[in-house]
Amino acid sequence: xxxxxxxxxxxxxxxxxxxxxxxxxxxxxxxxxxxxxxxxxxxxxxxxxxxxxxxxxxxxxxxxxxxxxxxxxxxxxxxxxxxxxxxxxxxxxxxxxxxxxxxxxxxxxxxxx
Numbered sequence: 641x642x643x644x645x646x647x648x649x650x651x652x653x654x655x656x657x658x659x660x661x662x663x664x665x666x667x668x669x670x671x672x673x674x675x676x677x678x679x680x681x682x683x684x685x686x687x688x689x690x691x692x693x694x695x696x697x698x699x700x701x702x703x704x705x706x707x708x709x710x711x712x713x714x715x716x717x718x719x720x721x722x723x724x725x726x727x728x729x730x731x732x733x734x735x736x737x738x739x740x741x742x743x744x745x746x747x748x749x750x751x752x753x
Contacts, residue, residue: 668710696702697712704712 693702693708694712695717697704697708
């Protein structure tokens, strides 16, 4: 049967192991958080670059190839879509919720059993 000292020593060793693992996990989590913050800053920087290139393309300050022109047109289309969605949201908020529109009247007729 283990003595009190042996039990104490065993528990102390296990707590030390747990503490070391906790310290390691804490360091790893800090590094992961730093990586995530760096990735966010990178996305923001990419966004700023893209906005600047788009502005220059729009204002004719920059020559563009087919790929840049295609991306500019895609951005223009997405901006138009956002404006439509914003208008739709304003109307919903102004007039309240409206019932969902049915796509076709005959679609439910073939379901009868």
